[in-house]
Amino acid sequence: MYLPDYIANIKAFLIEKGLPDHIDSSVILGSGLGDFGNEIEHTLTIPYSTIPDFPQSTVEGHSGSLIFGLIEGNTVLAFSGRFHFYEGHPFERTVLPVQLAKAFTVNKLIISNAAGGINLDFRVGDLMVIEDIIRKNMMLSGPAPEPWKLDLYPIADRVQEIAASVGVETKRGAYLYVKGPNYETKAEIHTFRKLGGDAVGMSTAPELMEAARIGVKATAISLITNAAAGVTDQKLDHAEVKEAAEMKKNEFAKLVKGLIEEL
Ligand code: HPA
Numbered sequence: 001m002y003l004p005d006y007i008a009n010i011k012a013f014l015i016e017k018g019l020p021d022h023i024d025s026s027v028i029l030g031s032g033l034g035d036f037g038n039e040i041e042h043t044l045t046i047p048y049s050t051i052p053d054f055p056q057s058t059v060e061g062h063s064g065s066l067i068f069g070l071i072e073g074n075t076v077l078a079f080s081g082r083f084h085f086y087e088g089h090p091f092e093r094t095v096l097p098v099q100l101a102k103a104f105t106v107n108k109l110i111i112s113n114a115a116g117g118i119n120l121d122f123r124v125g126d127l128m129v130i131e132d133i134i135r136k137n138m139m140l141s142g143p144a145p146e147p148w149k150l151d152l153y154p155i156a157d158r159v160q161e162i163a164a165s166v167g168v169e170t171k172r173g174a175y176l177y178v179k180g181p182n183y184e185t186k187a188e189i190h191t192f193r194k195l196g197g198d199a200v201g202m203s204t205a206p207e208l209m210e211a212a213r214i215g216v217k218a219t220a221i222s223l224i225t226n227a228a229a230g231v232t233d234q235k236l237d238h239a240e241v242k243e244a245a246e247m248k249k250n251e252f253a254k255l256v257k258g259l260i261e262e263l
Contacts, residue, residue: 002214003099004092006053011103013052014066018044019104024074025260026101028207030113030223032245034080039253043069048081055093057081071260077104084202086181094203095210102216108263109211110256111220114241115201116183116228118193119173124227124240125248126171127255129163130220131156133205134176134197150212155219158263166258168251173198175222177205186230200228219263221255223248 015021029036037043048054048064057064064081079097083089101109117126131153156172163170176197178184184192184200192200199222211218225244227234245252 003103007096007099007103010051010053010100014046017046019068019077020075021104022075023068023077023101023104023106025071025076026097026104026106026109027076027078027256027260028082028097028109028111029078029080030082030203032114032225032241033112033223033249033252035245035249036253036256037067037078037080039257040067040069040071040076040078043067055083055089055096057083057087071257074260076260077101077106082203084181085179085206086202091206094206098207098210098216098218099214102214107217108259109216109218110259110263111204111207111218112252112256113201113204113220113222114225114245115175115199115222116189116226117198117224117231118176118189118200118228119171119198120231122171122173122198122224122227124224124244126224127163127168127248127252128171128173128175128199128222128224129156129159130175130204130208130222131172132174133208134174134192134195135205148212150209152208152219155217155263159219159221159259162258162262163255165262166254168255168258170221170255171198171224175204175220176200178202184229189228189230192228199224219259221252223252
């Protein structure tokens, strides 16, 4: 299955803890979006620190646990806390949630993140369905079973349809991946806009690529938590991420529930 050996060990450990062999949906919760875990019923919460071979998430706003449970009768595995390259994890380790989702044969993976808005039509609190990615300095995590490509446009169409059907307004655009951890300069954002980037962030692109490589159906949603550098005069800080997430957590939950049921 082109997965590293430790994935089978982690799965065996989680099954021993009570997880089933197959899980319907998986969700990666971005910065500040961990509250979605409260929507899950009959939960089993397993801290990353107790799982063998699991990297630890060190970023503020990421709690670092697996939450397994039910949403409207569907089994869900949520990753509350992800792994970023800028924390010192190699790319191959940052995509562990995608590989674990594959090991549990999920039908879909919903990825979320906090991102800076480059597109001048975007406002803080907008939810952007990712229709494509732009990669800066990023490497693949391993050989593909067969030549693969990333084509997110059809699934982005479907996600927007479902969002509309549950009454959640979405924007749509290209996510430009940067390694971080520092925010961008004004000149970089100016350049990124010319390149066609609509939002900028430090995660998700490796995960989407890994999903394409190993054949996991995946979509990704950015919560625009701030205007990117130079779009406004405001200084960027982590408090904004929390504020925007707090403001939009109900809409976000409605959308993800819709996707769990319909996608
Ligand atoms: N830049 C990069 N990553 C981010 C930003 C940003 O402005 N906001 C949230 N994540």
